[in-house]
Amino acid sequence: MELLQAIESRRSIRKFKSEPIPENYINELLEAGRIAPSGSNLQPTRYVVIKSEEARAKLKECTPLPFVSQAPAVIAVCTDAGVVATTEIRSRELMEANAFADTPLNNTKNEDADAYNKRRKSMDEATLRAYLNLNAAIAIDHITLRAVDLGLGSCWVMMFDKEKVKSLLNLDERYDVVALIPVGYPDQAPKQRPRLSMEDVLLKEI
Numbered sequence: 283m284e285l286l287q288a289i290e291s292r293r294s295i296r297k298f299k300s301e302p303i304p305e306n307y308i309n310e311l312l313e314a315g316r317i318a319p320s321g322s323n324l325q326p327t328r329y330v331v332i333k334s335e336e337a338r339a340k341l342k343e344c345t346p347l348p349f350v351s352q353a354p355a356v357i358a359v360c361t362d363a364g365v366v367a368t369t370e371i372r373s374r375e376l377m378e379a380n381a382f383a384d385t386p387l388n389n390t391k392n393e394d395a396d397a398y399n400k401r402r403k404s405m406d407e408a409t410l411r412a413y414l415n416l417n418a419a420i421a422i423d424h425i426t427l428r429a430v431d432l433g434l435g436s437c438w439v440m441m442f443d444k445e446k447v448k449s450l451l452n453l454d455e456r457y458d459v460v461a462l463i464p465v466g467y468p469d470q471a472p473k474q475r476p477r478l479s480m481e482d483v484l485l486k487e488i
């Protein structure tokens with residue numbers, strides 16, 4: 283499928299067929315998330331796949347939206363705040379991969395890059411949270427578009443009780459659950475949802 287076609291035909295799907303989705307499709311979705319870009323290539327996004335009847339029954343108690351646990355699979359998209367400690371490793375990898383060729387960053391002693399990394403390491407909790415969420419968002423977008431490509435539907439869901447989901451997933455403190463993405467074969471074919479016009483969203487060209 284062409285990328286534009288996937289972008290244009292993606293919808294938030296809130297009704298799924300009960301039919302399970304092939305195991306390799308879940309892997310394909312996670313792969314689309316895994317290769318998404320991330321700030322300084324820190325790759326903070328992590329996933330938990332919720333598929334068993336038992337786990338989905340428990341998930342039902344975590345959200346007021348029944349369609350989430352009715353989907354045959356739900357991807358819990360999480361972030362790992364611990365990745366900040368890997369900043370130097372990731373920077374070195376990027377340098378070795380020649381990512382910064384012909385830029386001022388292609389230098390282990392770049393003061394601007396050092397200052398930027400230092401700022402990130404000393405971010406307050408809320409700023410770090412926002413930064414990690416940005417990284418999760420791009421991975422989620424990759425996943426939802428790849429889902430369209432595979433004939434699947436999905437929905438980005440943030441309406442859930444975070445503490446309950448964290449307890450269900452039994453994850454270490456460093457992980458935060460950003461979104462739940464129910465996925466399955468769509469049992470609805472909604473029209474494109476309303477959007478602001480280009481005039482509304484394009485502030486100016488300068």
Ligand SMILES: Cc1cc2nc3c(=O)[nH]c(=O)nc-3n(C[C@H](O)[C@H](O)[C@H](O)COP(=O)(O)O)c2cc1C
Pocket residue numbers: 292293294295296347437438439440441442474475
């Ligand atoms: C950050 C974000 C959070 C969202 N949270 C929810 C949610 O909790 N429940 C839900 O049903 N849809 C949720 N959505 C889906 C939006 O409602 C949906 O994208 C929007 O209405 C436009 O519809 P469309 O995705 O079909 O184009 C969320 C979408 C985004 C991007």
